[in-house]
Amino acid sequence: METALRKLQRKSLKYKMVGMSFQNAPVLVTGGAGFIGANFVLDWFETVGTPLVNLDKLTYAGNPLTLESLKDNPNYTFIHGDICDADLLKRLFAEHRFRAVIHFAAESHVDRSILGPKVFFDTNIGGTHQLLNAAREFYETLTGDERSAFRFHHISTDEVYGTLEPNDPAFSETTQYAPNSPYAASKAASDHLVRAWHHTYGLPTTITNCSNNYGPYHFPEKLIPLILLNAMAGKPLPVYGDGLQVRDWLFVQDHCSAVRAVLERGKPGETYNVGGCNQRANIDVVKTICALLDELLPDSQNVPHSKLITHVQDRPGHDRRYAIDATKIETELNWKPAESFESGLRKTVEWYLANQAWVQGVTSGDYRKWIEQNYSAREVQK
Template identity: 65%
Template sequence: MILVTGGAGFIGANFVLDWLAVNDEPVVNVDKLTYAGNLQNLHSLQGDARHHFVQGDIGDGELIARLLEEHQPRAIVNFAAESHVDRSIHGPEDFIQTNVVGTFRLLEAARHYWAALPDAGKQAFRFLHVSTDEVYGTLKPNDPAFTEDHNYEPNSPYSASKAASDHLVRAWHHTYGMPVLTTNCSNNYGPYHFPEKLIPLMIVNALAGKPLPVYGDGMQVRDWLYVKDHCSAIRRVLDAGTLGETYNVGGWNEKPNIEIVNLVCALLDELRPRPDGQAYREQITYVQDRPGHDRRYAIDARKLERELGWKPAETFETGIRKTVQWYLDNPQWVSAVQTGSYRDWISQQYAQEQKATA
């Protein structure tokens, strides 16, 4: 049995689905079900006795302690986080509560549970903390990619809160001897991605005939990782990672945002042409850049390949085609997540003066 937190969100849900697809070890899945947590992501597991869902907050130490005592998991995989930079700029307190306070309370519940285990259980137990490359800050165009030894230099409330959570995990290992592992991933994309992030937002807006908002000049560079590759990396680290170590997980796919948007448009032109015969790129609209927007992230994932034999299975070209096709095949999921609060947020965030149209 493993306990997964945040397992109804984008990456967490993909991890739970993939976990149960490749083995029969049961999962206790704890998710607060905020705006981005969606039980429809787990619809295929209805009636599956291997999946036990609990609506709850990692900041509720009593709940976590009770679940640990009741289910006796051999590992905790912590996906639970507020993760959207734009939202963190407008409302940072939620990010401090979930990513810092929540991680602290989860660690404390796990520490007390682990300390009471018999020796064999103590040696087998793992706490895997899932984090982000954004804790490392930003890179210049010719800088080498982030390694696990790169200094932490977070630049947004989101990345600062995740950096704090990483430091807590490290400290609980150093001070208490807790058997922890940390992964820092690059930008994920794939099925079940809430359409506030770049790729799903472009797909959803394009199909709806809406503008495709691109921040600034669109030349912000990110490394892109197909979510199912990320899930396989986490399974590998959980299985064989060295305690106390950090592993960077990347897709070796550095691309500027505007290139991503144009590629999505080209795929939609091929797979779902506009009724008027025009190209989707005609909908691209440049908007004012967000405050403190990091210019470039890049992940050096050689340690994970060298020590644990992992590398991504998907190229960006194969992964993005699968992603676009998934959104085309699942319009009901898209419609269901686009609630009134989602529409209000998108309207607020991108109702800025248009700078130009591509």
């Protein structure tokens, strides 16, 4: 069997032999087997198509089956590895001479960060540090057009800004950071590292802070897929507290197009907020999913699915409201979301109904164990 390193060397030689320009050199995507990363990789080959290397550790939320359609694509390379591995990163940059880094890799679930914060600090802070170092060392070897073209793009979250009161203005790029969970704190730290590597070392970085993503291939511990799959199975639909926590919902393919816009037209050193312009209370999201399932599965014994809604004890430090002001990316980069919440959610529900094999593949024993750990001790609220 060909080793991963030999595969890298062979592909690198191919790039040199055909005389590819740097603009057609590979991009590195970290965390490209996770929810947003995998959607980005699939979107990349539908819209751009140039070589892409996907580096993913394949933790519980990384699913290579999501990218099965790319297995025979000569422009796609998957590397099973960790962004905390400095030696691996150095080899990857040397072999592939990436023209850009798109950094999705992160531990991302607030509930998991509450139960076990260390891995969030190791990956989100330590891993980002190692990736920035590798990118900086490579960037310092570049000259001319290659140096001008190189970009390091970091994907972050609106949770770094903290929480909003009902009448507060939406988060802008100048909103002061005030993270309230271990997850948010780890992402805030990684944002600060990226900014520091730009201002101190001149690395051409950009950052996007996005609102809550949803769509196909979402790991079913997050709100929308959890509610959807529980409802289909006739299980309780756990809603934290009163369910009036408000989030701005962004269809994942709109997020992908925003990242490409920043990669192509964004200014180094800048941050761009990406939102779906769809603020919804969690309870309203759950009720909308129930109504869609009533429509699409009229013969289900669980109709009306809303009868399964169960309010449970809220999680510690639960932020009340997030909202994104996306004016900057809309005006400077001419980007807007293509999907409304209604159209995006319908596409999401229809995708899950049509892809039960994928769902069964990710809802393993480990997943069921996590759901039991997170929800079994929460008291049901009357």
